[in-house]
Amino acid sequence: MRVPGGRGGLVTAGAARGLEPGPDAGCLVRQVWVPAGAGGAGRGRGAGRGGTHGRRAGLCTRRNARPAAPAAPARRCPMAGSDRPGGDGSGVAGPGRGAALRAPRAAVLLCALVLGAFCLRALPGSRPPPARARAPAPAPPPLPEPPGPLGVRGPGRRRFPQALIVGVKKGGTRALLEALRLHPDVRALGSEPHFFDRCYDRGLAWYRSLMPRTLDGQVTLEKTPSYFVTREAPRRIHSMSPNTKLIVVVRNPVTRAISDYAQTLSKTPGLPSFGALAFGRGRGAVDTAWSAVRIGLYALHLARWLRVFPLSRFLFVSGERLVSDPAGEVGRVQDFLGLRRVVTAQHFYFNATKGFPCLRKARGGGRARCLGQSKGRPHPRVPAAVVQRLRDFYRPFNRRFYRMTGQDFGWD
Numbered sequence: 001m002r003v004p005g006g007r008g009g010l011v012t013a014g015a016a017r018g019l020e021p022g023p024d025a026g027c028l029v030r031q032v033w034v035p036a037g038a039g040g041a042g043r044g045r046g047a048g049r050g051g052t053h054g055r056r057a058g059l060c061t062r063r064n065a066r067p068a069a070p071a072a073p074a075r076r077c078p079m080a081g082s083d084r085p086g087g088d089g090s091g092v093a094g095p096g097r098g099a100a101l102r103a104p105r106a107a108v109l110l111c112a113l114v115l116g117a118f119c120l121r122a123l124p125g126s127r128p129p130p131a132r133a134r135a136p137a138p139a140p141p142p143l144p145e146p147p148g149p150l151g152v153r154g155p156g157r158r159r160f161p162q163a164l165i166v167g168v169k170k171g172g173t174r175a176l177l178e179a180l181r182l183h184p185d186v187r188a189l190g191s192e193p194h195f196f197d198r199c200y201d202r203g204l205a206w207y208r209s210l211m212p213r214t215l216d217g218q219v220t221l222e223k224t225p226s227y228f229v230t231r232e233a234p235r236r237i238h239s240m241s242p243n244t245k246l247i248v249v250v251r252n253p254v255t256r257a258i259s260d261y262a263q264t265l266s267k268t269p270g271l272p273s274f275g276a277l278a279f280g281r282g283r284g285a286v287d288t289a290w291s292a293v294r295i296g297l298y299a300l301h302l303a304r305w306l307r308v309f310p311l312s313r314f315l316f317v318s319g320e321r322l323v324s325d326p327a328g329e330v331g332r333v334q335d336f337l338g339l340r341r342v343v344t345a346q347h348f349y350f351n352a353t354k355g356f357p358c359l360r361k362a363r364g365g366g367r368a369r370c371l372g373q374s375k376g377r378p379h380p381r382v383p384a385a386v387v388q389r390l391r392d393f394y395r396p397f398n399r400r401f402y403r404m405t406g407q408d409f410g411w412d
């Protein structure tokens, strides 16, 4: 599809340029919130001033993260069972946790195999097992649905999410998810499962097994921002449930692109300038093949979704208002999810060090928390002329998006 002011269309990932992850790349990241003022080497706004920061424990699989990256690492999917021992539903079991769980099981399995082979040999008239029997065991099938509602591992049962935060990358999706998790009737996966883009071949039963347990009336939620730009995601989600509620956090596409670039730059020092990448390909046309630019063409992505889902299944959240009026935006989301407005202004405060709203209190107590240092990063300086050209480029797409959604986000 050709786009005005650009060359090419929404066909290839920025990965094609070998500079940053494509829409289907991303991280399974456990974002750990730390108390405001906990100090540390935060690099976000206020870093070095005793500012807030966070830690990321990542199963991070990114493709083409560097210009001359070696072969892409295999994609990883999260481990099933977020509320297994050691899990709390606040995130998919991290790598350490998963390994810790797997290791004893593997040892027991190995022992059983060795003992079994020994006993077989010891039996009179026994023959060694045929070579076929020693072939590596096939991958285990997805976990069956555990018993509920009062199963042995805890109350409730794992359900498919009734709502998904499908995008957009760098829109403010983490801030929204963490605010919603304060609600007693929301159970959300803490990390991004990337099921509908990367891990779909694992099957729906596997996907459900990732989900935290919920009681009747609670909403299961997950967020994976790359779904919004994944071609297959709408149909796949629809086939899970046509009633899925879809939340899209959108932000001025120019700021979003710079934020996206800032993230890549933080991991890839020496990256060409933002302007060079945005207008890099021949005669200075906007490079819509660069994912930092392409993701912001919201109208084009939404058009694909609307071929599958009616507009009524969507809620569009303003990334800007999520910062300026978090309680207002989170209130809209609670309405959309059919929840009582439990998360209100009293749950937020503005942290001047961080430069963003932070949460006063975790569910069930706890201390105030801000998002980690990867949220609210300082942006690199981008020349005003570059910003203006991009604003001009996005304007027709933004207007179309406003018409499609019936909402004016005020980016122009």
Ligand SMILES: Nc1ncnc2c1ncn2[C@@H]1O[C@H](COP(=O)(O)OS(=O)(=O)O)[C@@H](OP(=O)(O)O)[C@H]1O
Pocket (backbone or CB within 6 Å): 168, 169, 170, 171, 172, 173, 174, 175, 225, 258, 259, 260, 262, 319, 322, 323, 356, 357, 358, 370, 371, 374, 375, 376, 377, 378
């Ligand atoms: N409360 C609060 N605290 C910190 N950051 C906040 C908050 N609310 C919104 N934002 C904005 O969220 C931006 C990151 O967006 P995402 O969480 O969607 O990023 S990601 O796609 O999951 O990587 C992040 O973008 P950058 O400022 O560019 O880092 C923030 O602007």
